[in-house]
Amino acid sequence: MEKKIVFFDIDGTLLNNRNEIPDSTKKAVRSLQDKGIVTAIATGRIPSMFDWVREELGISSYVSINGQYVVHEGRTIYSNPIDRVILKELVELTTTSGHALATCSSDKVRALAENHPHIRNSFATIELPHPPVDPYFHLNEPVYQGYLFVDNEEQTVYDQKFPQLRFVRWHDYAVDVLPSGSSKAIGIEQMLRILGIRPENSFAFGDGLNDVEMLASAGIGIAMGNAVNEAKDAAKMVTASSSEDGIWKGLQMVGLL
Incomplete structure (x- = not known):
């Protein structure tokens, strides 16, 4: 079976409207990991702003700063500072x-x-x-x-x-x-290249304007129910909101749970 990967935005996606990770999301991420599916974060935040999220979910690979700084298993694999x-x-x-x-x-x-x-x-x-x-x-x-x-x-x-x-x-x-030209999608390309995962075997969850390119370029992009319209238009599917078990339900929709 070919390797698969799921990328998760943080704010409005992994986190609900109380800025907490719902229990259903924690359970969903653990289930993916138990199946050997790679889980990664894709966020606009710098790494130190989401240490606690990675620790709670057991995720060590991430596309941070909107694709500008990418880390796989603790090793920096891509960085793109502003001129x-x-x-x-x-x-x-x-x-x-x-x-x-x-x-x-x-x-x-x-x-x-x-x-x-x-x-x-x-x-x-x-x-x-x-x-x-x-x-x-x-x-x-x-x-x-x-x-x-x-x-x-x-x-x-x-x-x-x-x-x-x-x-x-x-x-x-x-x-x-x-x-100009940078996005989470560019950072994700670097991660897929390192892992040898084909784009069609990638999944992405997001809700904001900075998720549009990621949702459009992923094998399957899933917008949260609370997403902006631009994100919903870019995605192939729309799940429930982050406060209504949207991650769990979205993973069920695409057959990963």
């Missing part, structure tokens, strides 16, 4: 425009501004604190992703100014900042 010149220009524009920005390495997030309400409020929705402040962090560390805190109208300025970057919204006042 430093472009990053410098982004920092300059946010500074002159008065917009908040945070940047992340493979294991840290640092903000340029202290106690900014947009940072505080958006991070609170995923139960994360306002990151520490270090205005020089991006000069000393490889930066894989930025967090830009702007509304939709303000974002258009950045879309026009930086064709080399991709801005993916995840909150009314927050977007992820990535190199």
Whole structure:
């Protein structure tokens, strides 16, 4: 039998509306592992932001930072930092425009501004604190992703100014900042290559705008019932919400349970 793999987004997918992993999801993941099916995480978070998820589910391989940093069984197999010149220009524009920005390495997030309400409020929705402040962090560390805190109208300025970057919204006042062309799907390609798994034997669960490419490129993409319409349109199937045993039911739908 050919090897199979299932990729899981975290927020709104593995986690329910209380930011907890439902018992049915824990049971489903264990069942896959017992059958020899590879389980992996695919998230926009940096690794240190989901240590507890990996520990609870016994998952050691992941596509993190929206495909920018990929680890298989504890070994980094792919990394794609943002170009430093472009990053410098982004920092300059946010500074002159008065917009908040945070940047992340493979294991840290640092903000340029202290106690900014947009940072505080958006991070609170995923139960994360306002990151520490270090205005020089991006000069000393490889930066894989930025967090830009702007509304939709303000974002258009950045879309026009930086064709080399991709801005993916995840909150009314927050977007992820990535190199153009990057996505979870790119990171997943690297994982499949290392494992020798054919794309048609891959499955992916997600709910957000940053899951669209992953859901479209997987052998079978399954959108959560609570997913945005763009994710549902990209997926081959739609399961129940993350708070209504959506992972368990989705795996049953595709015959893995």
